[in-house]
Amino acid sequence: MKYLLPLIFIIYVIVLSFFSKGDFPESGFNNSYFPYLSERPLTEDGFYSLKIAWNIGTRKGITYNFEQPTTGFQPLYVFILSIFAFIVSGFGGDKIVFLRLVILLSGFTALLLSYVFYRLINGLKKTDHQKTLMILILLLVLFNFKLFLNLFNGLETGVYLIFLVLSMILSQKIIEQKKNSGLLILFGFVLGLTVLARIDSILIVLFILFTLLFTRALSKKEFAWISLITFFTLLPWLYFVFTTQGSIIPSSASVQTGLTSAELSYRIDQFFFSIFTNYIPWLHSGQTQSLIIYILTLIFILYLYKYQKVFIKNFFKFLIIKYWSVAILISSIVYLIFASQPYFFFRYLSIHILIAIPFLALLITNLLSYRSSKFKNSFIAIVLIIFFVNAVYYFHYPKQVTGLALRTSFIEKNKLFEQKIGMAQNGISGYFFDNILNLDGKVNNEALKAIKGNYLYNYISRENISILIEWEEWFDILPSTELKQNWQLFNDQIKDNKTLVMIKK
Template identity: 25%
Template sequence: MSNKNQVALAVLVLLAILALHLSIAWQDIATLSRNGFLYDDSFYAFQIARNIADGNGITFDGVNPTTGFQPLYVFMLVPAFMIAGESLSIPIYIALSMLALFTVMTAYLVYRIARKYTEFMPAVIAAAIWGLSPIVAKQGTNGLETAVSTFMIALSVFYYLDRIRHEARPGVFRFFVFGMLLGITVLSRIDGVFLVFVLILDYLLLLRKRRGTSGTLVRMLLLPAGVALFYGPWLLLNMAQCGSPLQDSGTATRFLSMAYATYFENGDAGLAVNGPDLAFIWEHVKHSIATMKVIPPVHVFFRSLEKTGDIIHAKGFLQITGNILGIVALVLSGIVISRWKRDPDRARRRQLDFLLLFCGLLMLSYSLYVFGAFFFLRYFYPVYMISCIFFSFILEDIIVWFRARSVVLQRTAISVATAYALLFMAFTGSQVFRSQPVYPFYDIARWVNENTEKGERIGVFQCGMIGYFSDREIINLDGKVNRDALCALKTGSLSGYIQKERLDMILDHSRILQIFLDMTPEKIRECCIKVLPEEKHPCGWVALRRDALDIITSTDIIGGSVSEPGMAPMKK
């Protein structure tokens, strides 16, 4: 294929990716909010950016300062809220359109990185699989920093490969730019610290192999300096306000993962007090491995197995089969990658081994410490991008193997690949254009506006979307964007916090009230109001008014001190 045709095909792929993601971004707000395109956490970012734009400080509720967000993305949103005025939808459309552009740019970088080690066709196919895959269609425009941070990871890796790693003596300016890129990467999402670590480690090992000079080592100091320049101020703010390098949301996610263990059926009720046990950790390890089934090149295969299981009533059997096949595929991929070093032409691919280490560290951090299994699909988003780069290498080997085979076998392979590509696009289309309601938050916000008075203060655990769309004062209770509430949860003094804040209503899913307010199902039926009772499928949310809350508190269903029964103090 001529260079002109290669450029045309690459541009066509990028335009197709842009069209797909803009078609998602420009759906009506109700569909985006209800059907799982936007997370509830997305609206924490939107609301914090809106408060910054309105001069209310770095807060979700306009009162409590927070660091429960990834700063780069939120700060990028502030101008959108400044120019949008009172509109709630325009800033969201601006944000999602921006995320669509970041997804396209990431696809381009996937192509450029893969192209350094493969022929044109495997590289452009890898970019297409990345940008057009079902998982990227759902996560690329999710209203969070996911697309931005993954782009920064890809950009930092590309710059390292293009301007640092292959140069005998990279100049001071290149190291300084590289350090700034890494700093912005960490600012986009704190997980970027793992990338900083593996890149510095890779370059140190390379210098050892090359017998690098002390001058190069001195220039390497510009890398942590660049990180400190961009991430340092935010780190100092975190340390000053939280006493920890972790943002409020990261600390809360770990705690809530254990507190919600019974809700998600992956642990016992006492984990939030006693800390994680081996069974809980093992559940997260298994879930981490299971999420690898949505890696873009193989996602459709495993999803087809699940669909087939539903149709033939053999879901359990085919699920086990899929798990076994997935483990076998991971092992075989590892064997293939390890054998590349035996071939001089393929050995260059091992220069990207640091990306595999990055993936491992990222997955281990969430499996063993942070947890948050309910968000693994977006936490591991960079892993899916990196998998497409390595898939391009495997695809090139497959293409080379078939070139030496008969025409009949080649045509058969092309037919199978075409069928898989059509199935791939069908699954992506179903994600985009046949979505179904997933979250009730948008309609609950409407219920709040219709069933409460202006000026009322309402406490909600899962409150992102409700706080954004309702015009009431919504106070976060799960601690993601309210460290005082998180402290109350950890010390078992939530009722004291509720009383101090003079909340007029507590609102959330009945199971959440059982966990944090120690309310029995009978007490919930007696004291709470059903939210959205007119819906065909009840959402399970209930509201607890102040009068009922006062009665419950006075009868010690919710205590008022560290020893109260709602949630015992968390062990250090």
């Protein structure tokens, strides 16, 4: 079974990659049993990274559209992908072929994540039920639909989680005093790569390093040595960001960070929902809100309180779990306060997987160890059925196409290839078309400065943008007088009831 489960997963990933539709949606409803590559599983934010990787791989430099230098991406993931973009383009492949390859690479990332989790958990506690443990880890990683969405969104989440787990494994060796100069160098390098995988992980890295210092797992000299290696691993990227935009904070971090006026109740709901889904595996169906998750979480907590107090106590005796739990909690609170939009929580708070998977794997291994083979096989079958029911509903059941994906077919249908188009949410469209300028600052530092300086409309005029495509409420940030004088509705509109297309008079 430990070989069959990865095989089933690999086959499904190949099918999803090769049979997803490579054209643009012709209407607002997808009647096919496979998704459009421009819509799912890859997401709007993921397409920004993919376009930058494609540009690097096709020798256009570290740029977005219009050859603009950009810092709005997580460097490690994008540079890894750029190697594959170089290979694809070198063999005559196009952007669609690259997307299919990205899905396959996401599958490989999931398999690798399963392996490093196995190494971590096996290092925490030796068990006589290795096969059961391995199968559970495969089920918790490969057939956990919530994690599947995180790993296949076109973003850095999978690579980031792998390096976090590797950091946990190495910090465990340091706690156990199994250290030497080679381990210290490797630890510093891996911590640096972890930050390059996602910049905001610097909070976790700093907390872990100082905790190891204060608990005397590291000497002051060792702490300084590791910190120095981490810094020099980051230095080339920091230098590039600073020379590109005069600040060491990437543009994407500026856009996605900041106190927001978003509804407090919705923010708190998304915060706890995103955390709980890590600890209630297999039941997430792709919805952003669900009362069932809260009910099941409450039931699970009551079960743990009544029947698993000893297990919980023993689990948190592992110092590595204790230290990393606090680091993740601190990071989560920072996200709660400073993440600019609550919908980022689903991705950001996937760091709870670092604690959830070891906890659940060891707990369920204990519960299944002395069960019959028939019972274990039934359990595996139920998990697989739930996963594929979710996958079929989310990816293969006919449904509405998102408005952001419809923009691609709108541009193609109206042959808007020569005009300069401005969009705030342009991840998908900007990947496929080079004539689209980003206007929310995520990958465009000049637009970001214009937004912060309250001269976005002047920036739009200066850039000679002739068409604006965006959600209707976005136009409220532009001066209404100038908008009425100089712009008019395009003779065709996107049929999603929320997007406006305006053309310069």
